[in-house]
């Protein structure tokens with residue numbers, strides 16, 4: 001196979017130049033990191049699960065009219081996406097207190113919030129992705145006021161969709177993080193959901209038992225991360241199929 005040009009190697013994914021201009025191949029690695037990469041491990045099968053799950057959620061977003069970067073899955077670990085200019089913010093939507101917000105405000109994890117709360121963190125690993133306000137975002141020009149209106153609306157639409165899908169399979173969507181990118185269409189600029197949606201970027205608790213089915217299993221050493229992600233995939237019907245042995249040749253037309 002011809003060598004592809006690597007564009008970026010991140011903690012969880014590698015980006016390659018796609019076959020057409022304006023496209024990117026996202027390769028999902030098995031690497032897991034937490035606490036700004038202070039904790040690291042390789043978790044066999046995580047990349048495959050996240051690739052399948054991100055495809056599932058992004059396709060769902062497309063089906064309900066929420067624009068996103070997903071084009072098609074190429075294989076078990078790779079998907080083709082639309083290249084975009086990533087806005088340097090992590091957009092977090094919270095339905096229940098957990099993680100850094102629970103700590104910051106002295107709340108018990110799992111406390112239901114009066115309404116979804118959207119937070120913004122600056123994407124900057126050196127600074128540990130600090131929380132920023134819309135004032136910072138506007139003053140430093142990371143996004144315009146119009147962008148922020150669109151980002152808020154996208155984030156809340158994704159929340160309604162994801163919370164509903166999860167509820168349908170007995171999972172509570174505690175919170176999640178998305179990234180947003182700019183794409184240009186002629187003279188117009190649009191914002192779309194980019195990066196990934198997977199148990200790496202969500203907090204998911206079983207409704208009945210409260211069992212954690214997301215990256216907190218890794219962060220807090222709560223057991224097998226692949227078991228947790230596989231459970232989510234199984235409930236959603238997106239478990240990677242074991243290759244079934246073919247008994248006789250099949251004609252494909």
Ligand SMILES: Nc1ncnc2c1ncn2[C@@H]1O[C@H](COP(=O)(O)OP(=O)(O)OP(=O)(O)O)[C@@H](O)[C@H]1O
Pocket residue numbers: 008009010011012013014015024069081082083084085086123124125179181194195196
């Ligand atoms: N459609 C897209 N076009 C361009 N870049 C993208 C797109 N989707 C995601 N990205 C970027 O690709 C990278 C994905 O790699 P990964 O998630 O491993 O990064 P990371 O180690 O978490 O670092 P970062 O802090 O940059 O997110 C991220 O930088 C993300 O912003």
Ligand SMILES: [Mg+2]
Pocket residue numbers: 010012195
């Ligand atoms: Mg990332």
